[in-house]
Amino acid sequence: MASQVLLIDSDPSVHQVLGHNLRQAGHAVCGTLDAAGALALIDAAPPDIVLLEWDLPDESGLALIRRLRAVGATAELPLIMIAARAAEQDKVLALEAGADDYLTKPFGVREALARVHAVLRRRRPAPAAGLRIDPGTQRVMAGTRHIALGRVEFRLLNFLMQHPQRVHTRSQLLDHVWGIDAYLDERTVDAHVGRLRSALQPCGYDDHIETVRGSGYRFVPA
Numbered sequence: 001m002a003s004q005v006l007l008i009d010s011d012p013s014v015h016q017v018l019g020h021n022l023r024q025a026g027h028a029v030c031g032t033l034d035a036a037g038a039l040a041l042i043d044a045a046p047p048d049i050v051l052l053e054w055d056l057p058d059e060s061g062l063a064l065i066r067r068l069r070a071v072g073a074t075a076e077l078p079l080i081m082i083a084a085r086a087a088e089q090d091k092v093l094a095l096e097a098g099a100d101d102y103l104t105k106p107f108g109v110r111e112a113l114a115r116v117h118a119v120l121r122r123r124r125p126a127p128a129a130g131l132r133i134d135p136g137t138q139r140v141m142a143g144t145r146h147i148a149l150g151r152v153e154f155r156l157l158n159f160l161m162q163h164p165q166r167v168h169t170r171s172q173l174l175d176h177v178w179g180i181d182a183y184l185d186e187r188t189v190d191a192h193v194g195r196l197r198s199a200l201q202p203c204g205y206d207d208h209i210e211t212v213r214g215s216g217y218r219f220v221p222a
Contacts, residue, residue, distance in 0.1 A: 004048045153196040
């Protein structure tokens with residue numbers, strides 16, 4: 001479930017440790033130390049999820065959440081509050097302001113990752129019923145919706161769906177999808193997987209193409 005994560009925290013060590021582990025989990029991470037920087041980053045490229053500290057130097061995280069929830073473009077943006085405040089009242093304030101979850105400092109990295117993934121799962125659109133592929137007509141359907149794919153993306157999806165749950169290395173995918181005579185860089189596979197996921201994302205099927213770190217890719221049925 002690779003996503004774009006925005007980390008807003010005034011403590012550089014949080015960026016170093018949590019940011020590193022989010023990247024290790026396959027996410028793209030950008031970060032800032034204050035609310036002003038966060039608003040600039042969100043305006044330039046809206047992330048998939050935001051983790052923000054309560055005690056920011058220029059504006060409280062609580063106020064920032066309220067600002068984001070008041071704007072249509074960010075009203076549904078997944079938000080996790082990070083705070084060195086363990087009181088029930090503080091957690092209630094954050095959740096009532098619009099936070100999707102609350103992470104108390106100090107926290108374990110595994111807990112933080114689990115909360116990020118849980119919020120992303122809750123906020124993802126429900127998959128359309130039935131992803132179907134027809135090799136004869138080269139059509140891919142999600143329920144009654146047609147998914148337009150390029151020739152290579154179609155062949156890549158078709159191969160992966162024929163071998164559900166099986167992990168294929170980039171080299172194996174090059175051989176089976178492009179052919180053993182194709183002399184291409186393995187990064188070509190990553191580029192086409194990215195395009196395939198982008199095409200599947202509106203129907204909620206992009207996370208069925210899983211990255212297996214250090215190995216390759218696999219298709220996970222619904």
